[in-house]
Amino acid sequence: MRLAEWIHSAAEELAEAGVDSPRLDAQILAAHALGRDRSWVLSHPEESVADSGLSSLLRRRLNREPLAYITGKREFYGREFFVDPDVLVPRQETEFVVERAKLWMHGGGDWTVLDVGTGSGCIGITLALECPGCRVTLLDKSMNALRVASKNADALEARIDQFVHSDLFHKLPKRRYQLVVSNPPYVAHADDLPPEVRDFEPHDALFADANGLAMYRRLAAETYLATGCEALIVEIGMGQQPAVEAVFAEYGWQLVDAMCDLGRIVRTLTFIPADVVGRLS
Incomplete structure (x- = not known):
């Protein structure tokens, strides 16, 4: 043939x-x-x-197995990342987290960056490569996901400070992270998801309780973050801005930026914690 x-x-x-x-x-x-x-x-x-x-x-x-799992790779921000069923398939909308973080760091410098729920490592590794001088820690509660992230860091020759196996910050070494980035689980229901996502991608990385807001609330309530970082950048789902903004406001965080994609859909929110708000007021 x-x-x-x-x-x-x-x-x-x-x-x-x-x-x-x-x-x-x-x-x-x-x-x-x-x-x-x-x-x-x-x-x-x-x-x-x-x-x-x-x-x-x-x-x-x-x-309906995702093409990325079949081939074992997916492009993200112009680079090829290894992926398997232990991690989410990197998505184009997540590149806006990288874009916003680069703007916040002015393209580089001596920044300490924490990528929470790193999965394949696509956000943190890309920042390590795009922003010379920044020191990046990759954190995930899944050891298998960290193995994937480590493989990608090696393949792309990215210098990563630490790989931390922890459910949020329980086992994170005590240090100050100036910038925290995260693409947390935020899907409330599986009903409208395509089978490639619903039936194959890791549910722990997709779904969150409290109508998709549970992980945002955990991040907002974390005193480890609120007293140490200068900014937190998160990806959100379509139409979630008001609810996510309200959750962070409960804990004194202030929204300073909402970044849209080319379709004018808000993809990332940038918050500063209460102590930073106080210093600026």
Whole structure:
């Protein structure tokens, strides 16, 4: 079978299964199975292909397994990150956390940064690479997630100060972090999620009680943060700004920035703690 024929057939099956980008996914699956990149696949439509694992990869995608878990990689902020089912698939909207943090740090300098719930490490590792001089700690309650983050740090040659296995700050060494960043779990219900997310990604990293606000409340109530950091930047879900802002306000945090994506959807909120508010007033 010619490569173009396989891609056409696979794309039709993927479309019938409800996959959003069937042709693109078919091309990426073919590239992965053949050990090539997508540009090679596009430029060799007449190439004769044996199965080479193509059918097994296609079955996995037809079952709605995320493409990133099948290929073991996902691009984030222009870099390739290793991913597996122990971590969330990095998303484009999370890049706005990086953008806001870079602006806060003016692109670099001697900053201490804590990435809470680091998962694959995509936020903290990217900041370590993009902001020379900053010292980054990656924290997660999942040891398996920390292994993924460590693998990515090694592959991307990022200098990470510490990898900390802890549920929030219980086992975190006592030190001052000037900037805290987090993409916490904030999904309230699974009903509207696509099967790729609902059935495959780690639920501990997706779902939160209290209508999706539980982790925000834990962060806001944490005195370790409120007396040490200069700013906290969090990702939020669509339409969550009023509720998240209210939670942080209960504990004296002040919202200083809300960053939107290109669709004018608020993706990140930046808060400063009560002691910083007092110094500025």
